[in-house]
Amino acid sequence: MSTQLDTNRIPAILVINSGSSSIKFAVFDDSDLSELVKGQIDGIGSHASFKVKSPDQRIQEAITWPLELAPQDHSAALKIILDWLHHDLSHIQILAVGHRVVHGGPKYFEPVLINDAVIHELESFYALAPLHEPHNIAGIKAAREVFGDVPQIACFDTAFHRSQSFINDTYALPRAFYEEGVRRYGFHGLSYEYINSYVQQYLPAYFGKKTVVAHLGNGASLCAIEHGHAVATTMGFSPLDGIPMGSRSGQVDPGVLLYLMQYKQWDAQGISDLLYKESGLKGLSGGLSNDMRTLEASSAIEAKEAISYFVQHVQQEILSLAAVMQGLGVVIFTGGIGENSIFIRGQVMQGLQWVGVEVDERANLGDAAILSTTSSKIICLRIATNEELMIAKHTHNLSTALLTCSVDA
Template identity: 50%
Template sequence: MSKTLIVLNAGSSSIKFVVFDVTEGKPVNLATGQIEGLGASATVFSAKDGEGQSFGERNFDKASGGISNHAEGVDVILRWIDETFPGSEVVAVGHRVVHGGVRFTKPVKIDDTVIAELEKLIPLAPIHQPHNIAGILAAREAFPGVPQVAVFDTSFHRGHPFYNDTFAIPREFYNEGVRRYGFHGVSYEYVTRRMKQIAPLDAEGRVVIAHLGNGASMCAVRYGHSIASTMGFSALDGLPMGTRCGNLDAGVLLYMLDQKGYSSSEIRNILYTKSGLLGLSGLSQDMRDLEASDTREAREAIDYFVNRVRREVGALSAALDGLDAMVFCGGIGENSWRVRERVLQGMQWIGIDLDEEANHRNARLISSPLSRVRVYIVRTNEGLMIAEHTLDVLGLLVKDVQQAAE
């Protein structure tokens, strides 16, 4: 009987999943899919095999019962896996959890105590954490007795020096846990490990990684370890994102409270769901739509996004005392040659010289032979990173996989 591992990434209205064959002690991708529109009038299930070929889509509408919550969504995924891979045994489930707080600095096996601690962190990630926990609870119900592991987006950043970990507010807040946690850590860890295979000398140097997508951030990595991140206490900080604001003067929040009379929930809704590329353009949160548009607002939204990325290249390079390599990943970072080109134009002062032809075809190395700083595109794989951590925590990962990932 083959053994499978499921990776779940539960959001507010979606569940992304990856199915791995782990019979030989190493994860082999069998399928990737998602359920979108949980609780909506129409819910869509879609999946692709390990080669990217579609298994097709299935629509669930209210008339057929729909999929109203995470428990029902996980049940649909389980039934689909049983139908698609008959005879396989689910031996573990790995979960992406956005916030691990101060305590969780590495992946952990989930039990009642861990869940209780994760619930305490909901105020630190109110948009993400409750849904991550809902996915865990749904999976526990669907797979009773099957071990589950939480892998945290914040863990990769927990070694920051104090001055990159704090805010200049009374220290009592820092002691309470108000810190610059940083996020997208699963992606950064995967890219960092992949760089050790692609370009081991650069991987041991000073590297800026730009994870650019609907969620966007950047990270300064030295000797394979995160030392600074554009994201801070919450997933709102730093770069503008699809619908999130990014860096914002705290005085704007006071203005919204005092002058506009907005409640905290109204402000939260504006900053998390109505801002970023969507708010600036009034058109879309999707960079592809903005690049295809000829409106002034779309151009200005892209201008703002590019300018903030360029500023952070300089800031993070200063945090590293220089720059040896830069890496683009994420949906925008991996696929938009226009954004990469605009970010890197005129960057010769920092040692970057772009190879435009290589950039246009999304090559792995997009800097020219004249460039002192090498620039790479690395396709991130958070699902694989979570799968390897899950097997490792449970003692099921074969040694050669561990060594290859280190």
Template identity: 45%
Template sequence: MSAILTLNAGSSSIKFALYASAAEPTSLVDGQVENLGDSAAMEIGDAVLEIGPADHATAVAAILRGIAPFLQGRSVDVVGHRIVHGGTEFAQPVRLDETSIAALQKLIPLAPLHQPHNLAGVHAARAAFPEAIQVACFDTAFHQGHPFVNDAFALPRKYFDEGVRRYGFHGLSYDYIASVLKRDHPALFQGRVVVAHLGNGASMCAMDNGQSIGSSMGFSALDGLPMGTRCGQLDPGVMLYLMGQGMGLPELTHLLYNESGLKGLSGLTHDMRTLLASDDPHAKQALDYYVFRIRRELGAMAAVLGGLDALVFTGGVGENAAPIRARVLDNTAFLGLSLDPKANAVNATRIDAGAVPVLVIPTDEEQVIARAANSWLRRHRM
């Protein structure tokens, strides 16, 4: 019997999930290794295991030990990886070999804070599971096929041809939401839907008949909505100004990725729960800006779609922060949106009180990776 392992490797953590291979992969256990570096620890099921000093290879070895009791006679025959950037070349999951890995390494400049860690997880998994099929799933793939006007910047055309274009991200999450809509709400799936993936990373996607036709994120994972520590939409003149003041590339990168967003605006934290509970006026201003930008992007996405048949909230904030959802939906009757406060307060699946459905759907990126890995495994065996 075969098992599927999914890995989502970041700079300081690796999320993982183990599935039994079947027509629809079945979850066996999931968890994560946190604090890679000097004092890593692994959460698996209800247990927390101290690892100590660990890099990605050490963490994957610990994951292998941790999942062993859950294999129940199965072997890990395929490992699925989340890869943030697939560029223009990769529109579907791909088997990882020397050629594809080399191509993905060339994309590191397009996602400098994500791609190297994703690939470190790949290298560690190949060493730990040398006989397993390794499969990459891309956050950018769901957005392939946008109209030119949605992907281009108004720069000389040669830059677009070189790959300086809008890619969009969080594609694995949007892929999962589309699958749930197709299964449980087929009429909505065929319509015009805006999905708000709100978490530490945040973006919005316009879907028509289950296909992405617009994303708030662009060339990098910085654009669009403000996020936990990332700036979101920013006038490029601000960066020119900061560079003119002597800020170098490393400092600017750290500022935009790690010190901005809710953390930067509030001066306190990027944690939504803390901000919602705070009486600090800067926390209120940070949340005001956050909601304002979501509402602005909601209107833009509805315009891209030419109307709105449903709105979906997902991601850690979208699924759990009822006050944020309420504020986003305030005074949106012009879009046909309304709110059922009682349903919203308990994070119900359907929280609207009018004609246009508003849904709260928990995302499951690991399931999308597992399905793709399972497909590769089944093809390999045929």
């Protein structure tokens, strides 16, 4: 468990977030968790690109490979990242590696030290998150090969939601399904946990209030938080549920899927591709784009209708979550769309004026944290999320605790 410390180098934590065709990474100083660099490799297996930025957003590395030279799997991509760290950040020493793992199943409520038994158990969750979990585990295996005895910590996107009550955690199916793991797990938990901790530290006047956080991006969900704990969320058994996303459908009547199977003879793969890859904003816009920026810039009626559908469903879910809490005091926008789209935030807030939201138009146009007026009954905030920092904190805390236990023993 111990790592020999090199006093000539900066002790650091590496955070890895492995997606289906990308690996995001960030490096943090272990002493104060300040960010040293952040980067990613996109397009693994095709026309891959590599970009690294410093905390002030200066580009330190930018590479786009031709197809024949691009990394073809996660192991190859991670090796490129680690080679870059070795040569360009030779003054740092990785003390621990933190991994984002989308699904922790019904067991994992908090970060855990990764070993062979944990990996084996996480592999049993592949059916719960088939498009995410295998890539998360591939990143873990690749990092273990490189770093040997350096502690590897798994941090789960589902963990924050484990405080939900049974009523908000289950479906109206026979209870045997709940016992075998068919539950409303929720996702984006690391983002919600970060926002919750940020409010507690920097905006304490709003902490503990009945709050809905809207994590709006290519993947999107909302979460009700009361007294600092998750109460309910829009995503359920999979990252498909809830509001429409970039190319994911969001909530769909199960009867539609039965129709496709019984009368159109669609198989599971065809339905999976439809729900994950061809629906959401992309499907609603007639295939125009899954990117909200493109839709906002378009004059096509399909783009406008896709935006209106998205906005209305965000509003619906905010009020649905408020009903669970029997009140609403704060709405927080985060994620790529929530943080950056002035138009979407404005549309959502304007549609909530009848329940007490008063929009500060000037604040919404700028970088202000508070988007509502001082007389607004419901406070609206804009907070940039930082999942990587949340993972770094967990990794630092758990690896330090493990090292302390090792020394004491």
